[in-house]
Amino acid sequence: MIFVTVGSMMPFNRLIDTMDRWAAARPDVEMFAQIGGGDEPRHMRWARSVTPAEFADLVARSTIIVAHAGMGSIISAAEAGKTIVLLPRFASLKEHTTDHQVHTAKRFMNRPGIHIAMNDDELAEAIDAAMASVGATHQLLPRTAPDAFVARIRAVLLNGASAPQTNRS
């Protein structure tokens, strides 16, 4: 199953329309799309929003995930050991308020299990690459932040902000 998600209620029609056309050409592939406030697809099962529990279940059942380049999607896929294809939202198309998803996509493009389509016309190729890589074992991302970062935040909560703030490691 391919799980398509726009990550929130913010519409992302470029992703949903492109994936709907992809689904029309590949009726053999089971699809489910979380579409937010955007246009309804015709060739995929869909929901506007899903609960966190439903989201986790869809991630677990998916072969690959195709998503906007949001950190929630990236982290969820990594924690579940799933391959993910990212299409960043563009501020110029009013898909988001800034281009931070473009920056995120570039920053994460070389990580194992992450495939990037910088534009919608690269999406099909990125999906092919992602599908071909499924089965290669990715290390599961632990569900907690690295110990060193956790320890520094914890120290602030226990001892106050003034002591460790000047530290620059």
Add this chain to the structure above:
Amino acid sequence: MKGRVLAIASGGGHWIQMRRLLPAFEGMDVAFVSVSPDYAADVPGHRFYPVRDAHRFDKVSFAVLIGQLAWILLRERPNTVISTGSAPGLVCLALAKYLIRAETVWIDSIANCEQLSSSGLQARRVADVWLTQWPQLQGQKGPYYWGAVL
């Protein structure tokens, strides 16, 4: 005695980043605030408050949010308020600073790797600990880089 904490994060990635910091709160008296009651399931055994997901250009929602956060802060009286964004977290830090003189921690979302979020830039004025999760964004006077949730 520290260790009484209010942790506030918006939905999606903001909340997931806060969830990854749960070990930092172990053994502390922590209340969580987010924009959907669904997230309460991630923090069993802790008090949880859903608030209005407001943007600054939506004046009514913004007013409701301020009222909700003020009530939560006065009820919880945390020593420290910590946020991973976004706008509701910034508002909560500002209220915490001036309403109950709590210490405040801003951890800018890991989604912002080329420039701080707009909320994150404004957090400079109300955060006692002002952090970015990307080393290339740190400055002499902050934001500081102490690591990241990944």
